[in-house]
Amino acid sequence: MERYGRTLRRFWSTAVAVQLEYQANVLIELLAVAMSLSGSLFLLSLFYGPDQTLGGWSWAQALMVQGLYTVFDGMASTWLRPNLGAIVTHVREGTLDFVLLKPIDSQFWLSLRTLSPAGLPEIGLGLGLLAWGCHQAGVVLSLSGLFTVLVMLLAGGLILYSLWFLIAATSIWFVKTWNATEVLRALLASGRYPLSAYPPALRLLFTVVLPVAFLTTVPAQVLLGEAAAPMLLAGLVLAVLFFAAARAFWLFALRFYTSASS
Amino acid sequence: MRILGLNRRIIRVLLGTQYAHMLEYRAEIALWALSGVLPFIMLSVWSGSEARTGLGLDGVALDRYFLSAFLVRQFSVVWVVYAFEEDALLGRLSPYLLQPLHPLWRYVAAHLGEQLTRLPFAAVIAAVFFVIQPQAFWLPSFGGFLLAWLATWLAFAIAFLFQSLIAALCFWSEKASALERLQFIPFVFLSGLLAPLTAFPPAVRAVAQWTPFPYLIDFPARVLAGQSVDLAAGFGAQLAWVALLLPLVLLLWRAGVRRYSAMGA
Numbered sequence: 405m406e407r408y409g410r411t412l413r414r415f416w417s418t419a420v421a422v423q424l425e426y427q428a429n430v431l432i433e434l435l436a437v438a439m440s441l442s443g444s445l446f447l448l449s450l451f452y453g454p455d456q457t458l459g460g461w462s463w464a465q466a467l468m469v470q471g472l473y474t475v476f477d478g479m480a481s482t483w484l485r486p487n488l489g490a491i492v493t494h495v496r497e498g499t500l501d502f503v504l505l506k507p508i509d510s511q512f513w514l515s516l517r518t519l520s521p522a523g524l525p526e527i528g529l530g531l532g533l534l535a536w537g538c539h540q541a542g543v544v545l546s547l548s549g550l551f552t553v554l555v556m557l558l559a560g561g562l563i564l565y566s567l568w569f570l571i572a573a574t575s576i577w578f579v580k581t582w583n584a585t586e587v588l589r590a591l592l593a594s595g596r597y598p599l600s601a602y603p604p605a606l607r608l609l610f611t612v613v614l615p616v617a618f619l620t621t622v623p624a625q626v627l628l629g630e631a632a633a634p635m636l637l638a639g640l641v642l643a644v645l646f647f648a649a650a651r652a653f654w655l656f657a658l659r660f661y662t663s664a665s666s
Numbered sequence: 667m668r669i670l671g672l673n674r675r676i677i678r679v680l681l682g683t684q685y686a687h688m689l690e691y692r693a694e695i696a697l698w699a700l701s702g703v704l705p706f707i708m709l710s711v712w713s714g715s716e717a718r719t720g721l722g723l724d725g726v727a728l729d730r731y732f733l734s735a736f737l738v739r740q741f742s743v744v745w746v747v748y749a750f751e752e753d754a755l756l757g758r759l760s761p762y763l764l765q766p767l768h769p770l771w772r773y774v775a776a777h778l779g780e781q782l783t784r785l786p787f788a789a790v791i792a793a794v795f796f797v798i799q800p801q802a803f804w805l806p807s808f809g810g811f812l813l814a815w816l817a818t819w820l821a822f823a824i825a826f827l828f829q830s831l832i833a834a835l836c837f838w839s840e841k842a843s844a845l846e847r848l849q850f851i852p853f854v855f856l857s858g859l860l861a862p863l864t865a866f867p868p869a870v871r872a873v874a875q876w877t878p879f880p881y882l883i884d885f886p887a888r889v890l891a892g893q894s895v896d897l898a899a900g901f902g903a904q905l906a907w908v909a910l911l912l913p914l915v916l917l918l919w920r921a922g923v924r925r926y927s928a929m930g931a
Binding site for chain 1: 693694697698700701702703704707710711712713714715716717841844847848851852854855860861865866870
């Protein structure tokens, strides 16, 4: 366990050091995040016509959902894309062999090898937007409420990671799955809006099959004091289930992995 | 007759080989087609929103608009920057430059081949859409279809030239794909992919109309959906953007290639 902690520290400090060499990238990233967020807010404002509601959510409440979406998008660019995107390259170029030979768990290595600090401002902006939305919506934050939201964010992150990792792991068979993650990203974009803005069939899809709802809508409901305990529990159970599935699938996939020479 | 190294035989061979090449990656192209579902997600939010009445688009018109936006997007996707970056990085560009054919034609052929491969998948997605929303079914008139096809093709031309311009910057800087990312953000929000331009406040719409973005999705999609559009203004703007971008691209490429050979020498 201690070895893993030490390894992680090394991984991330080198990743940050490498990134700091490219300062222009950080600027470009900041600009992209600012543009993207203002675009999203502009788009959201279009839905708030004369009656000022979207699926029963007020502007301030919808801002909380946007904030949570931005946090997860930032999480994807900081952590998921640089790591899980590389799995496809490892399989294609045969360097997965080297990963498997290392005296450390391969899923751990592949999932946490690097970190892209350029995505951190997006997480910060998302949290800021969430806080602002909470303030505007008149949410009174209690310590226990804060704790549950933190747990929900972790559960959401775990769900997102597991989905992404599951798809990336299929590259063992299909070699090129870059586009599969693009499909996932397009569908995750649905998390920008409260679940009740969608027609019933899609609501079911986004809750059960592709649990986008647990990433943004449910945590926002928890903050607003609308989500009941069973919903929270469902999110946690789902996160654990998805993670277990991703883990099992990876071990299964590895049995089919034959490097080019064997 | 040769235009930048192109003649009829070369066109046939280029298109044939690129189409065959794309057919090899059918699964990947099907996934690409699927990743364009964003207009449908936006459609479902728009149809539930009360703000829709402000657009003057009733339910069916909105359905048709977003399906058209999806189709236009499918046939105007451009990825020159990424292909070019890879070719330049792996050194494949050098032999291309030696051939008596402008390297851009190779990418044009690859895109056309991909569009042809994509056609059945896009048709399947459109068919599924009509099964779910039968009341939205419509067939554009033959004339309307031709106009929409022309507008989509011009949209592809603008997008292609715009990205080639960015790709040509690869000769000077390795930041070209970052630039591409930066232009993609205003494209997403201003092109009409997420909301019809009629939903925008007049001031934003007026500004957007001076960018190339609305002519990439919104204009062709509205022609395809059979809405009343100012055809002369739309086609005029599309042609103006092509006329502006084409010489820029050719000049920048020529300058870039000169620089590239200087690098190898």
